[in-house]
Amino acid sequence: MNIIKLSAIDSTNSYLKQLCSDKSVKDFTVVSASSQTHGRGQMGAKWQSQGGKNLTFSVFKDVSFLDVEQSFYISMVVSIALLKTLRLFSIKSTQIKWPNDILSEHFKIAGILIENIITGSTLKSSVIGVGLNINETIFTDLPKATSMRLISGKTYNLDEVLYVFLDELKHQFNSLEQHHYKAIKEIYLNNLFRKDKPxxxxxxxxxxxxxxxxxxxxxxxxxxxxxxxxxxxxxxxxxxxxx
Incomplete structure (x- = not known):
């Protein structure tokens, strides 16, 4: 697995997308930054993160085995991988808030930004951006945000959390490549915040x-x-x- 670590960058997604346009990129290439100056969320929303305290990274994934009409399965498996990672570190009461925010005790702990690369009508690859709040304790003007440290009281090794997540992500994508669509969607829906509730x-x-x-x-x-x-x-x- 190729992991590129940067001290500071405008956006790991933007960096990895540029890398893809310049040369061939290996599957599961990761770009991780200690600090993002222009981190992005869904639909251009900004992702705030204090340098060195959280994980902000992007993963390149070949998804040519999927049809364009199945594109949301990418978000499903990334969300499931994050849930499983958090639970491995004993972060409980975790759920997925549609479409791809991760909550713990109803507070946002992670966000996902997926940018698909499509040629014609064919899905080629995805750049998967993840922001995971780990050791952050102060969220200015973000009353619905939390972190692993705020929930558990523990300080975490960022690399350890990253490697656990990447292992879980590989496992989930392997399941997707084996066309376990029904099982994946069932897990996603079973963990979907407010599903079947007024x-x-x-x-x-x-x-x-x-x-x-x-x-x-x-x-x-x-x-x-x-x-x-x-x-x-x-x-x-x-x-x-x-x-």
């Missing part, structure tokens, strides 16, 4: 409504049961779960 949502028009999360599609849209047992489908940024 919840409040806000749509892109700022209309608040009630419903039940029922499922996700293979491309990542969420299915919510609303009044009269109608199932509505929403893409990311079309709906917000209020909690």
């Amino acid at each position: 919840s409040t949502f806000k749509d892109k028009n700022n209309i608040v409504f009630s419903g039940f999360i029922k499922d996700v599609t293979n491309t990542g849209n969420i299915l919510i049961k609303v009044e009269d047992n109608i199932i509505e489908e929403y893409a990311y940024k079309e709906v917000t779960l209020l909690y």
